[in-house]
Amino acid sequence: MGLIAGKRHSLSEITNITNISKDTLSDLKKCEIEVTKQRTNHSKKFTKADKHQLVLHIRQDSKTRRLSLHQLIKDLQLDASEKTVRNALHDFGYYHKVAKCRPFLKNRDRKCRLQYAKKHRHWTVKNWMRVIFTDEMSVKVGMERHSRDMIWRKNDEKLHPDCINYRKRHSEVDMIF
Numbered sequence: 001m002g003l004i005a006g007k008r009h010s011l012s013e014i015t016n017i018t019n020i021s022k023d024t025l026s027d028l029k030k031c032e033i034e035v036t037k038q039r040t041n042h043s044k045k046f047t048k049a050d051k052h053q054l055v056l057h058i059r060q061d062s063k064t065r066r067l068s069l070h071q072l073i074k075d076l077q078l079d080a081s082e083k084t085v086r087n088a089l090h091d092f093g094y095y096h097k098v099a100k101c102r103p104f105l106k107n108r109d110r111k112c113r114l115q116y117a118k119k120h121r122h123w124t125v126k127n128w129m130r131v132i133f134t135d136e137m138s139v140k141v142g143m144e145r146h147s148r149d150m151i152w153r154k155n156d157e158k159l160h161p162d163c164i165n166y167r168k169r170h171s172e173v174d175m176i177f
Helices: 011-018 022-030 048-058 069-076 082-091 107-119
Strands: 002-004 007-009 095-098 100-103 150-153 164-167
Touching: 007 011, 011 022, 048 069, 048 082, 069 082, 082 095
Parallel strands: 100 164
Antiparallel strands: 002 007, 095 150
């Protein structure tokens, strides 16, 4: 009559297994609707407290935000699959995303930039059209390109300091072989 757990069962066996009457099962068969018994002894891998602990671990610093699922499971000694850990993080709004790249700025440079922005915040588009910005870029032949860092973050944490790759300029001393 039907398949449950890979075996063929009669209508009466299915009735006993599912606690659904024969009439209802017959109606369901006519409609071609599959009936599956709910799992009663199914316990969730993570409690809300476990998920919270996982999130706290990720939010510790920039290094923990960059851990892979495998590393998270290993570090926290979890008895769960990568999919379970990923789903737990998704429940709290954390997704694996590419880290933003920004130049490394000293505090003095940050203050100067903020002062400049505050000084010119009232300018109109017409004022800005009279300004020319220049940018210098040096290219070193033979240097390795940086790979993309993946981080765990919420959508609104795009510019959180732990979620940014700060690039430092290479000095000429570093470049001597």
